[in-house]
Amino acid sequence: MSITIKSTSLSSAKPAAVSRAAAPAAAPRRDDRWSGWLFALPHFLLFLVFLLAPTLFGLYLSLHNWHVLAKHHPFVGLANYQSALSDDIFWLALRNTAYFVILAVPAGNLVSLLLALGLAGVKRFATFYKVAFYLPVVISIAVVAVLWQWLFNTQVGLLNLYLDAAVTGLRHLGLPLAPFEPIPWLSNPHMAMPSIALMSIWWGAGGNMILYLAGINNIAPDYYEAATIDGANGWQRFWAITWPLLKPTTLFCLVFSVLGAFQVFGQSYVLYGGASGPGRAALTMVLYMYQQGFSQYEIGYGAAIAYLLFAVVLMLTGIQFWLFSGRKAKD
Amino acid sequence: MARFLGQTQIVLHAILLLIAFLFVAPLIWMVTTSLKAPEDIINGLGAMRWLPHPATLANFHQVLTNVQEFPVWRWTGNSLFISLATTLLIVVVDSLAAFSYSRLSWKGRDKIFAMLVATMMVPGQVLLIPTYLLIRNLQWFDTYWALIIPAASSAFGVFLLRQFFMTIPKELEEAARLDGCGPLGVFRHVILPLSKPAIATLAIFTFMGTWNAFEGPLIFTNSQEMRTLPIGITIFQGHYNAEYGPLMAAATLAAIPILIAFLMFQKHIIKGISLTGLAGR
Numbered sequence: 211m212s213i214t215i216k217s218t219s220l221s222s223a224k225p226a227a228v229s230r231a232a233a234p235a236a237a238p239r240r241d242d243r244w245s246g247w248l249f250a251l252p253h254f255l256l257f258l259v260f261l262l263a264p265t266l267f268g269l270y271l272s273l274h275n276w277h278v279l280a281k282h283h284p285f286v287g288l289a290n291y292q293s294a295l296s297d298d299i300f301w302l303a304l305r306n307t308a309y310f311v312i313l314a315v316p317a318g319n320l321v322s323l324l325l326a327l328g329l330a331g332v333k334r335f336a337t338f339y340k341v342a343f344y345l346p347v348v349i350s351i352a353v354v355a356v357l358w359q360w361l362f363n364t365q366v367g368l369l370n371l372y373l374d375a376a377v378t379g380l381r382h383l384g385l386p387l388a389p390f391e392p393i394p395w396l397s398n399p400h401m402a403m404p405s406i407a408l409m410s411i412w413w414g415a416g417g418n419m420i421l422y423l424a425g426i427n428n429i430a431p432d433y434y435e436a437a438t439i440d441g442a443n444g445w446q447r448f449w450a451i452t453w454p455l456l457k458p459t460t461l462f463c464l465v466f467s468v469l470g471a472f473q474v475f476g477q478s479y480v481l482y483g484g485a486s487g488p489g490r491a492a493l494t495m496v497l498y499m500y501q502q503g504f505s506q507y508e509i510g511y512g513a514a515i516a517y518l519l520f521a522v523v524l525m526l527t528g529i530q531f532w533l534f535s536g537r538k539a540k541d
Numbered sequence: 542m543a544r545f546l547g548q549t550q551i552v553l554h555a556i557l558l559l560i561a562f563l564f565v566a567p568l569i570w571m572v573t574t575s576l577k578a579p580e581d582i583i584n585g586l587g588a589m590r591w592l593p594h595p596a597t598l599a600n601f602h603q604v605l606t607n608v609q610e611f612p613v614w615r616w617t618g619n620s621l622f623i624s625l626a627t628t629l630l631i632v633v634v635d636s637l638a639a640f641s642y643s644r645l646s647w648k649g650r651d652k653i654f655a656m657l658v659a660t661m662m663v664p665g666q667v668l669l670i671p672t673y674l675l676i677r678n679l680q681w682f683d684t685y686w687a688l689i690i691p692a693a694s695s696a697f698g699v700f701l702l703r704q705f706f707m708t709i710p711k712e713l714e715e716a717a718r719l720d721g722c723g724p725l726g727v728f729r730h731v732i733l734p735l736s737k738p739a740i741a742t743l744a745i746f747t748f749m750g751t752w753n754a755f756e757g758p759l760i761f762t763n764s765q766e767m768r769t770l771p772i773g774i775t776i777f778q779g780h781y782n783a784e785y786g787p788l789m790a791a792a793t794l795a796a797i798p799i800l801i802a803f804l805m806f807q808k809h810i811i812k813g814i815s816l817t818g819l820a821g822r
Contacts, residue, residue, distance in 0.1 A: 245649030245724040253638035253699055257657060260694035264671035265663050271671060273555075330558050335552060340806050342561035345568065348803040350753035352771035353792045356778055357571045360785045366583050368570055375589075412564065417814065424815035462818060473666050476755045480775055503670045504760060516667045522666055532554045 255421065267514045276510035283510070290514035302490055303498040304522070306403060309493065311471040319463055321415045326422035327452075331530035340423075344416035351413070358409045362395035362481075369395065369510030396481060399489035406477045406492060414470075418463045425459030426452065461534040465527055472523050475500065495519045549802035563695035571796070575600050575789040582785050595640035604777070606802060608731055611780075613794065615766055616773040623688045623758075625750040630693045631747045632740055639702030640728045644714065654703070657696040666756065686760035688769070692751060698743050701817055716749040745806055752799055770784055 272290050277281040294300045325343055331335055346354065361368045370392045377390035395405040433451045442450065475496035478487060486493035486501075495515060503512025569591070574582060577593040577600075605613055641647075642654045672691050681687040709732060717727045733740075758769045769775065777791040803810060813819065 217800065221774050243647045243703075246641045246650060249637045249641035249645060249728075250650075250653070251644075252634045254653070256690070256694040257660075257696060258636065260672065260675075260691045261660055261663070261668070261696070264658075264668045264675060265672040267675070268667055271674070319701070328553060328560075331553055332557060333551075334765065335554070337807075339557050339561050340811055341804070342565050344807070344811065345565060345800070345803070348749055348753075348799050349568075349796050350771040350774075350799070351755050352774040352794045356774050356788055357567055357779075360574065360648065361567060361570070368567075368589075371589050412567070416564070420811055420814040421818060464559035466818075469664065475666065479759075480778065483775075483779065494574065500668065500760075503673075509670055509674065513670050516670060520664060520667050524662065527662070541640050 214360070222237055241278075250483060271510050272513035272517050274510045276508075276513075278507040278509055286510070290511050291518070293511065294518060299490065299493070300498065300518075303493045303495045303515075304518075306491065306493055307474060307495045309403050309471060310407055310410075310474050311468060313404060314410045314474075315464065315471050316468045317407070318411040318415055319418060319467060321411055321423050322418035323456075323460075323464065325415065325419040329419070330426045331421055340416075340420070343419055345417045346413050349413070351476035352480055354413050355477055358405075359396070359410075359481055362409075363403065364392045364394050364397065364403055367395070369393070369426055376458070397488055399491035402487045402491035404472070406481065410471075410474070410477060413469075418467065421463055422456065425456045429455050457534060460531065465530050468526055468530065469523055472519060472526075498533050545753075567794070568800075571789050572793050574785060575793045576743075577786060579784070579786050589677075600786040601794070603787050604790045604794065611773065611777065611791075612765055613791075616768055616770045617686075617794075619767065620769045620771075623685065624687070624748050626689050627692050627751045628744050628747045629699050630689065631695075632744050634693065634701050634741055635698035635743065636733070636736070636740060637728070638699045639706055640724075640732055641708040643703045643729070644698065645724055657699060661696050661700065669756060669760055676761055683762045683764050683767050685767075688758055688767075692757060693756065693760075694741070697819075698747070701819075702736065702739055702755075705736055709735050711821065738809075741809060742817060742819075744811065745810055746819055749799060749802070749810075780804055 246393050273285060273287060273288070274283045275286045325339075329339055332339070364370060370390075373393065374390040377387055381387050381389070393401065429452065433455075434447055437447050437451060473496055474494045476496045478492040478494050479500070482492050483488075484501075484505075486497065496519065498516040499512045499519070502508045502515060558777075564787050573591055573593055576596040576598070578597050579591065580594070584705050591702045608614065642650060668691075676682050676691070679686070681690075710718065713731050713735075722730060725735055753771060754769070755771055758772045762768060762772070765776070766807065774795050775786055781787045781791075796810075
C-alpha cells in the first residue's frame with residue numbers, strides 16, 4: 211500500500227508524510243508496514259490463542275458429544291442445543307437468570323442514578339460519599355458473598371436482627387403489626403433470587419453511579435439556569451433536561467449491566483457452596499454451565515449452554531440499542 | 542450552620558450520610574465480627590453489638606496458623622504475584638499494540654482492530670470451557686501460566702489506550718521522526734511519557750480485576766497451593782461452615798489489601814471510570 215491520506219476516524223492518526231519528503235531518514239513511513247505488525251504482534255497472538263480461538267473452539271465443542279473422560283468425541287450437530295431447549299433445568303436456569311436481571315438491573319440502575327443525583331446536588335464532601343458508595347465494588351464477589359451469607363443468617367444475621375428490632379419498636383408504639391417472623395433469606399426458594407439481587411445491587415451500584423455522575427456533570431449549567439428563569443421546578447428540570455441528556459449514559463449503563471447480570475455466577479456459587487440453592491432457585495445459566503462442564507464433565511453440553519447465553523445477551527443488547535435509538539429519533 | 546449550607550443541603554447531606562452508612566456498614570460489620578469471641582457472635586445481644594467486647598484476635602490466629610490446611614500466606618503471595626504479573630504484561634503488550642493501531646499504518650490494520658472491538662461483546666463465561674481444555678492441552682493446568690496468560694488477552698486495554706494515543710498531536714511525532722526516531726523511539730520518547738494517566742488507569746483496573754478474579758482461578762487451578770485469596774475464602778467457607786468468627790477474619794484478610802489500595806488510588810480510579818466507562822466489573 212502506497213502513501214495515501216484518508217480522513218476516516220480510524221486512520222486519522224496517520225501523519226501527512228507527503229510534505230516531509232525531504233526528511234533526512236529515508237522514507238520512514240515504509241518501515242511502518244513491518245514495525246506496525248511487530249508492535250501489534252504480542253497482543254495479536256494472545257488475542258488469537260486465548261480469545262478468538264476459544265470463542266470458535268467453544269462453538270465447535272458445542273456441536274460434539276464431548277465427555278472429558280471419553281476417547282472419542284463424536285460430532286452430533288445441534289443435538290446439544292436441542293437437549294438444552296428440551297431440558298427443564300436449562301429453562302429453569304434461564305428463567306432464574308432472567309429473574310435476576312429483572313430484579314437487579316432496573317433497581318440497581320435506579321439506585322445508581324439517585325445516588326449520582328444526590329451527589330451532584332451536594333456542595334461539599336462529595337468525594338467522601340463517592341468513596342463510600344464505591345467501596346463495595348472493589349471487593350471480590352467471594353468475599354462479598356461470604357459476608358452476606360452472615361448478614362442473611364435467619365437467626366442471628368444483622369438484617370433479621372434489625373428488622374426484628376424495627377417491628378418490635380413499631381409494635382411498642384402501638385402499630386397493629388404481627389410479631390416479626392424471621393425472614394429465610396437464603397433458605398426459602400422465593401427469597402433466594404431477591405436476596406442475591408439485593409446483595410448484587412449493594413455490591414455494584416457504585417460503578418454506574420460514577421458513570422451517571424460524569425454524565426450529569428457533562429450537562430452545561432446554562433440549561434438549568436434558563437429553565438430556572440422560566441420557572442421550572444426541580445422535578446421539571448429533571449424531566450426536561452437531565453433525563454433526556456442522560457440517555458446515552460443510561461443506555462451504556464443498561465447495556466453493560468444486562469451483559470454483566472446475565473453472567474451472574476459467583477453469587478450463587480459462593481452463597482450455596484456450588485449447589486443450586488433451595489429448589490434450584492439460585493441456579494443461573496453460568497452455574498448450570500459450570501455444573502455440566504466441570505462437575506458432570508459434559509463439555510459439549512456446557513459449551514452449548516454458554517452459546518445460548520451468548521445468543522440471549524446479543525439479542526437483548528440489540529433490543530436495547532434499537533429501543534434507545536428509536537426513541538431518540540422521535541424526540 | 543443553616544445559613545452556610547442552606548436547608549436543602551442539610552437534608553441532602555443527612556440522606557447521603559445515611560446511605561453512605563448503609564453501603565459501608567456490612568464491611569464494618571465484617572471487621573468487627575472478626576474481632577468477636579464465638580459466644581458473642583451468636584448470642585442475642587452480643588450479636589447486635591457493633592463493637593466487640595472484649596476484642597479478640599483468636600479468629601485471626603485460627604485462620605493464620607493452620608497453614609497446613611489453609612496456606613493463607615501462600616494464597617496472598619499468589620494473588621499478589623498473579624496480579625502484578627498480569628498487570629505488567631497487559632500494560633506492555635497492550636500499549637505496544639495500541640501504538641501500532643493508532644500511529645503506524647499497515648495493511649489490514651483497521652480490519653483487525655475492528656475485529657478486536659467486535660470480540661469485546663463476547664461474555665467472558667463463554668470462554669471458560671474452551672480455555673480450560675486449551676490450558677489442559679498446554680499442560681498449564683494448576684500453574685501460574687493458567688492464571689496469567691489467558692487473563693492478559695483482552696481487547697479492552699488496547700481499545701482504551703488507542704483512544705488515548707489518538708489524542709496526542711501528530712506534530713510531536715513528526716518532530717521526533719525528523720530527529721531520527723524510528724517507531725520505537727516515537728513510542729518511547731513521545732507516546733509513553735504523554736500517556737502516563739491512561740496507562741496508570743489501565744494498570745489499576747487490571748490489578749483490581751485480577752486480584753478479585755473468581756471464575757478463572759476457580760476453574761484453572763485445583764491444588765491448595767495454587768489458589769488465590771478469593772478462592773481461599775470459599776475453602777474456608779467449606780470448612781468453617783457457619784462459624785462466622787473465622788470466616789469474617791478470612792474475609793477481612795482478603796478484603797483489606799484491595800481496600801487499602803483503593804483508598805490510596807481512589808482519585809485516579811474514580812476519574813478513570815468517568816473517562817473510560819469502566820464501571821469496575
